[in-house]
Amino acid sequence: GPGRSHWSYEDKDHWGMDYVNCDGTAQSPINIDTSKTIFSPQLRPIQLSGYSLPANEKLRLKNNGHTVFLDLPGSLAITGGYAQQYRAAQLHLHWGSQSGPGSEHTVNGHRFAAEIHVVHYNTKYASIQEAIKQPDGLAVLGAFLEVGPRENPYYQEILEHLYNIEREDEEVLVPGFNIAGLLPDNLKLYFHYNGSLTTPPCYQSVKWTVFNQTMMISNAQMSMLVTALKYDGSEPLQNNYRLAQDLHGRQVLASFQ
Ligand SMILES: NS(=O)(=O)c1c(F)c(F)c(SCCc2ccc(C(=O)O)cc2)c(F)c1NC1CCCCCCC1
Numbered sequence: 001g002p003g004r005s006h007w008s009y010e011d012k013d014h015w016g017m018d019y020v021n022c023d024g025t026a027q028s029p030i031n032i033d034t035s036k037t038i039f040s041p042q043l044r045p046i047q048l049s050g051y052s053l054p055a056n057e058k059l060r061l062k063n064n065g066h067t068v069f070l071d072l073p074g075s076l077a078i079t080g081g082y083a084q085q086y087r088a089a090q091l092h093l094h095w096g097s098q099s100g101p102g103s104e105h106t107v108n109g110h111r112f113a114a115e116i117h118v119v120h121y122n123t124k125y126a127s128i129q130e131a132i133k134q135p136d137g138l139a140v141l142g143a144f145l146e147v148g149p150r151e152n153p154y155y156q157e158i159l160e161h162l163y164n165i166e167r168e169d170e171e172v173l174v175p176g177f178n179i180a181g182l183l184p185d186n187l188k189l190y191f192h193y194n195g196s197l198t199t200p201p202c203y204q205s206v207k208w209t210v211f212n213q214t215m216m217i218s219n220a221q222m223s224m225l226v227t228a229l230k231y232d233g234s235e236p237l238q239n240n241y242r243l244a245q246d247l248h249g250r251q252v253l254a255s256f257q
């Protein structure tokens, strides 16, 4: 991935000084005001292929000081719902702390406890490094996480390893599993808009899908997510979310009424 990034969520108001795109007019995340979304019946259900990985396929799980991310093989792909085909690159999470929520997108001003991003790049580009600067380069599938009554076995496949990568730059290999289990079972109901990476360099290269159905994980799992990881030695890695960015006239489409 990119070199050591000296930016932090504490100085997110100054990212534009070092990364000009962060001051652009098609930035993410956004607040989704459902009274202003445009119902678009032409938006088809998202279709995923190759998402179920055998346990003998090992995946790298890394604490990069900004989030925890899981590398994904290019055999996972979005094969429906987008005009072009996209190949998976990685997934990662955004969260709050014990005292507050940490999703990046908000809906009608409501911030959810956490948010997962599954990052894909357009198969017409040779690599994510090339795709990341193109307007149709990336497709990110986002879903909200909330606390529910039961342990989520799919999220447990990631969360049970966090104690092993507590420190920045630590990584571990984890067994493959059905990555689709991290996303809602109903892939028909979603919001769609053009935006950006929510981290420097903030390239405006993301076609965002934010699912309407929320994922549920247990209270113990959420507390694991918000307390396990550190950065810069012993600082708790928490509240790794960017504030909502102005739409600057962009329309948010909804696949449902
Ligand atoms: N919401 S998001 O998709 O914009 C996003 C974030 F908000 C993120 F905060 C991150 S993590 C910060 C960027 C980063 C730093 C170090 C390394 C490394 O050590 O390999 C890798 C990445 C992060 F990785 C991503 N996604 C990445 C962003 C840029 C790097 C290319 C990899 C795919 C997407």
Ligand SMILES: [Zn+2]
Residues within 6 Å of the ligand: 092, 093, 094, 117, 198
């Ligand atoms: Zn993200």
